Amino acid sequence: MTASGLIARKEAGELLLNPRGLTWLMAVAVALSTFGLLLVSNTELSLLDNAQVVYDMVGIVAALGALLALIVGIDAVAGERERGSLVPLLLTPVSRNAILMGKLGGVAIAWGVIYVLSLPYLWAVGSTGQNMIDGMLVSALLGTPVVLGFGFFGMALGSVAGTTRTALLTGLVTLLVSASPLLLGPSLRQSAIGHIFDAVNPFSAAVNAYDAVIVDSQSIIAQSPHMLVAAIWLILTLVFARMRFRKIAR
């Protein structure tokens, strides 16, 4: 196995195999369960609202994934530095890029677990409505670059910031602003500033694609402009993370 693979396995193992580490997965499951249970008692939902429910749940999954990726990304650099375990890792004969990609591998595996965990919930709330399968597909296609981008962004912040706390605060505020389209409807983003924000914000790209595919029944292929925004976000954060990670002094 390559060095990146070994690091990824170790990172994912800490997240998934450690009994205490599984608590985050339980928190994700409880969040999705709570949302599902809130819907059960609502008898006023129209068929259109059913698509809205799937859209909301896919958005929640992306937000939870991005939050996890950001925190794990920050902890992978700033956290390890504070615990004194980063320097020994940097002293090993493994390139910085391999370390970075290995740590992202851990994030990717954790995102994969969240995604798989979300599927039964999406089936539970969405199988009686429209576009559930398309919703699952677009969630993977758009959610993955957005979430992994936040993982890279977290690593970059962890490399730049002096402390984990600073990196976490900066990252969480950025995520809150980026994920605001989940809370603000499209009508509140109709101004020129809203359009610019939507054009450059990867979370807006994902949310708009979810809306178009799940609620408006558009094809996934037609979402390529949104996919492009998400891909650019992933590339930019990768470049940012590589630049900052290289500059960490041993």
Add this chain to the structure above:
Amino acid sequence: MKLSALIVAAGAALAAPTAIASPLSISLEAAATNPTSPQMGDNLSFHSVIRNDGASPVDGVIAWISLVRVDKGNEQPVDLEDWSAHKAITVVRVRPGGTIETDWPMRLIQAGRYRVVIIAASRSGSALTASPFANFTVRQKPVVDSAQVLPVAFGIPLLLVGVMVWRRKRHGKAKLRGEPTS
């Protein structure tokens, strides 16, 4: 909003005493394939025939579908945005005795009692022509099925608790044996 304005305008035009009778007539029938007791999510189709009963051609004919909900206390025009992508047709000319046959498909979004009507206008005519109403009732369908949600909402957290307990026990036993733990 536009639809309600259109319906008001249509009503006003139909009621106008000075309007000259339109040479057009419209018949409207539910498709034979429609379910007898439709529920939310089903598809319905209505078939209309617009006929020019006059002696001269009618130019620039526009026909559109309108839907109103007639449940007591909940009477309202329905925005067809989510119900149908086929909301109107235009025809350049209908010759005397000529007909335009159109199918109007729709997907049932919300439960309730509804009346559907096809309305036609022409470029030079002074009155609207409306078909008779076609009535239908949409049964409620549980959108989020509790029989599906509850097992998932309770089952997955319980499954995770089980995995955590199992991992913790295994972790503890391995520690007692002095084996490395993950």
